[in-house]
Amino acid sequence: MQAHSKKRVCYYYDSDIGNYYYGQGHPMKPHRIRMTHNLLLNYGLYRKMEIYRPHKATAEEMTKFHSDEYVRFLRSIRPDNMSDYNKQMQRFNVGEDCPVFDGLYEFCQLSAGGSVAAAVKLNKQASEICINWGGGLHHAKKSEASGFCYVNDIVLGILELLKYHQRVLYIDIDVHHGDGVEEAFYTTDRVMTVSFHKYGEYFPGTGDLRDIGAGKGKYYAVNIPLRDGMDDESYESIFVPIISKVMETFQPSAVVLQCGADSLTGDRLGCFNLTVRGHGKCVEFVKKYGMPFLMVGGGGYTIRNVSRCWTYETSVALGTEIANELPYNDYFEYFGPDFKLHISPSNMANQNTTEYLEKIKTRLFENLRMLPHAPGVQVQAIPEDAVREESDDDDKANPDERLTQASLDKRIVPDNEFSDSEDEGEGGRRNERSFKGRKRPRLDTKTTGEGNEEKVKSDGDGAKPEGKTEEKDEKVASSDDAKKDTAPNP
């Protein structure tokens, strides 16, 4: 019963993660992930999810994005042999912000392993929401550590998702710009990176409104530069319209959300004024789209608030309400003096005026308007998802066991199903034809021209209003199907 009404949530955690220590005085504390985990247990959320211990990502997996040299370096560097690597440490920016600590490579392995496993899980349709609080290290570059991040688990996860999804959306609500992910996918139109961050005299210095991607990826990087003191209300006022627009124009089939908790009020490094509730609202909003959804951690340097936030967001993902009173746990004393889940904003001034946010929004909308519309693509994506889900269930079912009535019902071909979907149900998740149909129009336009491609495309859309309405009808039908499968949707 529960599995139907609620989303299926997979959660990745390794009990070792809390014991990695960046060094004295370093603000990044993996311990916060353990604090979150203990809170989840004592809140009773643990028992509502599938809990996985991730594998340790191999060097081979990491080199899907990172350069071989860099990964080799990460694998071999240790605090006791640092002096042999002086030159490389400089080159790979390891030393200051990104120190060499005991178990550095293992830590990267666990963080990346979680995100990769989660992405594979989503690909296999074995879960709807995957959570890896140990991931979200969004600053790591191809051959460079940066901002406490060494291996970019997000990029690795997205690469995994791209195997099955034509378009993946990445959203970043860390107070810092998600430069590593943006840079990795700066020139591709298959990943849109949307980052909300403090901009101006702030790490990492990138994320200007005008940075919109390059080459094929032009208009596929969206940056929302913000100023000090963002509060819940302002954040929502910019997050919701932008993400809605992005969803509408980009039409991704999977979403990755980086939930960096340094955008919370009172963060040691941050300068926003969000509460746990405001932060969690972003998760809630993205979850509503019902797409394969990967949630990863990220920044967050006032650890008691980080664990509060991620605990709450786990509950949001699960669709379970939890009490404001924190349950007793090993780290209960950290949460004094109030021992509550929710935190109140400070009285700091919000330097983001409505006018400012409005202008940013307008500008971004204009950029998004430049995206080639591909309504045909998305419309086809939805029925597939529905079918895939079924077939997957059936695959997993024990052949010796009797099928449930529900799954038998699913096998009945509905009246509105046409012949071409027959082979879809049997063979496997994906239908060749439909993929080609979904991808080609976009690719073709891409190859035909450089500058005018978007225009050409939108003109083409305008010229065929009939086709459009047809597709819309199909979409309605398909969403009905989807509803049937997932039963009472929240």
Next chain:
Amino acid sequence: MTANMYRVGDYVYFENSSASPYLIRRIEELNKTPNGNVEAKVMCFFRRRDLPNPLVQLADKHQVALEEEVENQKLKKPEIQDNNDPSLNGKQKHQLKHRELFLSRQVETIPATHIRGKCSVTLLNETESLLSYLNKDDTFFYCLVFDPSQKTLLADKGEIRVGGRYQVDPAQMPKELETPENDQRKLEDLETLVWTPGHHLTDRQIDQFLVISRSVGTFARALDCSSSVKQPSLHMSAAAASRDITLFHAMDTLHKHNYDLASAVSSLVPSTGPVLCRDEMEEWSASEANLFEEALDKYGKDFNDIRQDFLPWKTLKNIIEYYYMWKTTDRYVQQKRVKAVEAESKLKQVYIPNYSNKPNPAVINNNKGIVNGNSNGEVAVSGKACESCNVTSSSQWYAWGPTHMQCKLCHTCWQYWKKYGGLKVPSRIGEGESEVKKKSGSGNVSDEDSVSERAPSSLASHRPHRCSIIGCGKEFKLKTQLARHYATVHGLAVRAGSPRPIMKTRTAFYLCTTPLTRISRRLCRALMQTRHAARAPFWAINVPAIKQECQVQMTGKSLAQLKELLVYRKKDRGSVTAIATRLGQYKETVTPEWLILTDKDKMPKAEVVAFPKPPKAADGSLMYERVPNKPEAEKIPLNNMSPHLKRRAIDEVNGMDGHPVPQQGPPPKRSHKDLANLAQQAGLNPNAMVPFAPYIGPCPRPRQIISQLNGKARIAVTRSGSGAKQVLSWMEAPEEVLFRSTEHVKKVRRQLTTPELRRAARKPWRKLSVKGLEDMVVVLD
């Protein structure tokens, strides 16, 4: 009130000299000095006028580019053009220059009392109209970063790099999507399932199993010798058995046994005896704990060193895990308190009252010295008008500019000058800008043109030459052209040639003489000594005397005679063309020796570099350390320790008051379940539990007499005023107190009503006013 509260992170005006404009700073830290003053550590923002000349030009170029970009965008997308954002006019452009700041990463310490108000500084965003800054008081923007030591001006912007070395290898993003069969990997290799909600157990059953495993753990501790030393009371064993490690183990056990309760329960008691899960907190002996604290004192949180020198038998992970648990104990709180006292010198905010107008040396005591009254051609006005807005009446006048100029500003313009470092309108003293150049130090006024002329001509060639006559403002590429313009249009001869004389007349201004003035010049030549006055501009001319003399002389003259006086006889100075040619020949001026920069290697080296250059990254860029917005100290909430501190205080009060003290035993693991309940579920007799455990230190001590006060076996849970439950950790049991309940006490107790008794139990620090209760309590040491 809030307006005068200055917090860390605020942008403020700061006055360092009464005559010059405010400095703009951001508060990074507020510190109390030993003598009680407050010092602010601030980050510096520079105004355009503070920049060295070459950089001003760079900034100008940047601004022009910025304006153009804005214009271009408007051209491209006329539909979004803001109606109330017309192109900036000259005055606005002028004022905008005052609103632009240049961020520097220079930090300095200033006395907080010199703060003069708040302002706001934001990074310019191109969606914003520049006008929005002009329309709001005290708002500034910046887009460039000035490095005072390097004398560079850079955009504060990182870069997303494009190229194969930065982006994902396209081969990793195949266009053809995969089918599940292609994926050779098995999910099992990527992850291990440790819990699934897909089981048939109810929540209640899971809870029950958790309680069982905790009770088994309690019993295991009873059997375990080392545990019984550490936890001599059942409570402490139960609390230790309720730590998260036991719960995680219980969940794992359930999963391993396929959510079969029976087999999971039986696995809790294998042949080797009941399962005992202990975390680092419990594992560590008292002496190890002491060693750790000692080490922490010595090395700080360098756990590698701690391990090496103090606890080599522990792994680093052991130590780190222990450290994070140790942070929940009372011992840590005590250490924190010490730190908090140290941090007290760091303030979060400071109140600085409005700067009551202390005597400002710039204030002019009513129309004192208007000496060269006619020199600016406004003879009609008694005294000069405001240099900026030309008003002639103001509540307060301020001397402004170089003293010999005798310029003054009205009150509002003075405020503007102090805040924005310029005049509202391009001043007559130079068309573009009237800026006090910090190099001249003494506060000489100079204008853009003079700046350009002073600078080596190679630099000057970047800037247009603008006519300084009001209402003209034409621009020329070459100095000679300007000179020709002056000569032909305005009939002015500009002394050109050597740059030296021009340097002297930094305050280029134009005199518009009235006929009367001209007449007076001719009539009172002896009195006025024009030539002498021209050579010695500081020499005071006795205006009233001249007026008088002029009047006397004029009385006898006819109108024609007077007109004759006005006729201008041109002096032959050679043709203008000749001058122009001469000017043109000056392509290369000789740089005076004192202007030649010293070689970098010959520069004296500072012994200590206050702001050393950050190290270079691999790509050659400088790696700036992040300057934190807020000091860390702020993040340590002082009241974090309150529950514990409060409790200690309570103990003391209790000891003195002689009031029955309900002792705090170990806390329940989950606040909503008390131990009696728990014990029942575990099949133990609640009566067998000792309600209030005495504190047992690191080493065991003989038991003290324990008494049950209010009959109910409940764990003491203190409630603070807010009603929040604060469960006290079993690690921090209070000092021992013995309460001997004699006949007398019992009698006294009976005098109390039940509510009174209950209240007393809940609020043990309240003094009970019952006769005969004193001298009842004996505190054992």
